[in-house]
Amino acid sequence: MSDLAVTQADVTDAATRLTGVVRETPLLSHPALDAIAGRKLLVKAESLQRTGSFKFRGASNAVAQLPKGTSHVVAFSSGNHAQGVALAAQSHGLPATIIMPADAPVSKIKGTKGYGAQVATYDRATGSREEAAQPFLKKSGAQLIHPFDNPHVIAGQGTAGTEIIAQAAAQGVQQADVLVCTGGGGLASGIALAVQGTGLRVRTVEPEGFDDAARSLAQGSRVTNAATTGSICDAILTPSPGTLTFPILQEHAGPGLVVSDTEALRAAALAFTYLRIVLEPGGAVALAAALFKGKEQNGDAVIAVATGGNVDAEMFARILEHVPIPDAADGTSAW
């Protein structure tokens, strides 16, 4: 065993702590998706988690373990961690300030405020969210909850993996890759810890041009993306894997997968059609890899984590344009 910042026992503890706090989200499937994927495909619908993404798991686990004397929570986030922290802080009666990129979806900014948090914005192309958070962190009693490089956050996200193990087994699946939409790697590393010792293995999935995790895993050290903007997958445009998350992924995850923005839109459209769930593009990349990158996978089954559903109506209208044209005559579909 190497010296990782988080252990499988931490995930187990988090699962106990979060019982009744987080929703157990369903593991969905549809024969039409199996047919496209070429294997049994199970979809963990974390879009149905409270605040609309898995981020509420890690945020809740972290807020529950803040040091005594904490009077104020600070976070930076493109929107999903923001909402997760905002609700977790509100549930614990703590004020929260969230630093968000100015170009974050309005629904995410609105959602964050809706959970009682104060929002401050910065320019994603020219500014740094870490810098923008500094003034708020100087206040006495303030505590930053990092979106992924925080052991409690990683352990909390891992509770999605704890659920997946039991739910997949109940559906007869015990050997499979678990594809995870990946920004900084908090969810992927948490699930990787959770599934240690089972027949499940995590694989990161990222959008083209933002494949820092895949490239870092391939070359054995953390690399940074050239671009900071330019994909519709706003939720997962993190510059590089985390210092805590990357060693976990290196030890426990398989090779990373990469999909195009168009494949993410098509996956979200298929999730609309067959699973009746709402996914944001960044929350659909793992499903896209399961559906369209089958040649890069092995085995009879695959599990895709659908990480978030916080999407504006305008973007969802774009997704609807990718819904397969039904051909009622023979029951098949075509794009």
Added chain:
Amino acid sequence: MSDLAVTQADVTDAATRLTGVVRETPLLSHPALDAIAGRKLLVKAESLQRTGSFKFRGASNAVAQLPKGTSHVVAFSSGNHAQGVALAAQSHGLPATIIMPADAPVSKIKGTKGYGAQVATYDRATGSREEAAQPFLKKSGAQLIHPFDNPHVIAGQGTAGTEIIAQAAAQGVQQADVLVCTGGGGLASGIALAVQGTGLRVRTVEPEGFDDAARSLAQGSRVTNAATTGSICDAILTPSPGTLTFPILQEHAGPGLVVSDTEALRAAALAFTYLRIVLEPGGAVALAAALFKGKEQNGDAVIAVATGGNVDAEMFARILEHVPIPDAADGTSAW
């Protein structure tokens, strides 16, 4: 006790029979929806049931109890019962023929064929689905599964109520009206039986112009709608309550509620925004009543059953036009 065709014990038996067959669907909520409703609002997301609607429950319970010698299943349906019967028959290795209106959403016809069923269509304005089913029923070994006037179907639909009782109690709700989208009344009557003796009470919800259940309950006998087409809520345009379902509703349900098509669209838009689920208009009328007919309700909490999510991209684009315009400045919304 009056002499009803189905009992609470039948629902309990069905719940046992269907364990591991139907999905336990989540009971969702969001503070923004509570605020609109003016009370705690819990949404039973049957749109996440296998085949995209609650209908798979009743169909599975009925197919599991078909008489020996059954060689062929027949059903008539606007689409959701069709898919439920098709998958239930397929699961039991039985061929199925489904009679559907020619104007049913293409996605529903396609979904039905996707589960291996044969589809025959009829004209909803000029024909009768009962007549259209006759040629197929004349074959030896054929069995009709009526969409609502079948005791096994009613008991199977009631299992949604069994789940609601436990899930609502876990969220601290034991006294509430349970609003149910109503066509022929199979789901409403099944849930009404399930919740007998609890603090929950069923109320039917229908679209304007198709409020046969509400009017029948008000006058104490079954009445028929003047129109057979003309609402976007295609799933629930049944002419009158069933002969088996109506006596159950009369004994156990409260007064019926009625909403407009526009209210159904707005409810589906809010479900998209805050619950990240896909609802069809007919599957959103109960949520619409919970949100917009609060003055016709009492109590601290309300439960709305979101019955189906089988909607074409074109109709969902209409729903998206009703998404509240977010006002990021203050976190409030307006249409």
